[in-house]
Amino acid sequence: MATKIYTKTGDKGTTSLIGGTKVPKSHLRIEAYGTVDELNSYIGLCRDLLTDERTRHILHEIQDRLFTIGSSLACDPVKELKMRIPDLKEEDVTLLENEIDRMNESLEPMKSFILPGGHNTVSQIHIARCVCRRAERCCVRLELESLEMEAVIIKYLNRLSDYLFVLARYTAYLLKAEEIPWKPRV
Secondary structure, rough: OOOOOOOOOOOOOEEEEEEOEHHHHHHOOHHHHHHHHHHHHHHHHHHHOOOOOHHHHHHHHHHHHHHHHHHHHOOOOOOHHHHOOOOOHHHHHHHHHHHHHHHHHHOOOOOOOEEEEEEEEEHHOOOOHHHHHHHHHHHHHHHHHOOOOOOHHHHHHHHHHHHHHHHHHHHHHHHHOOOEEEEOOO
């Protein structure tokens, strides 16, 4: 018999962090790792839409790092030292920076702000970027409220949103889709 997916333990609006500490489902830590999970799902969609194998590989790596971040955020920080939760590393940030630089070599310099759009895949990547920024804001709030989290998580999410912006531009370039410059009303 298959294991049931429902446990009914959260029916009253609480859940447990890794380590067993019960918190309300509205807790900022739950909001943060839930948003990271949403981002991971959206990046999976983007990965499915792309055909460039190198980019698909990098997005798979990013999804793995987002699981690492989610594990860290889902863990009771007081009990985390006793558990084997994988760590995010500076090299993970460096990978994103190297990929940003690589993609930028093919792109024309920006002359104005760019509106999301021009192709369905490009638009989906921009949505992933926005979800990434929301995840970053949740983590910044965690840090500001002294709810303990690794500083490299915020750095990674910040760089990831930059990566996703450049990936949207690079994808438009590969698809020969026009970028839409923002032309403000005067």
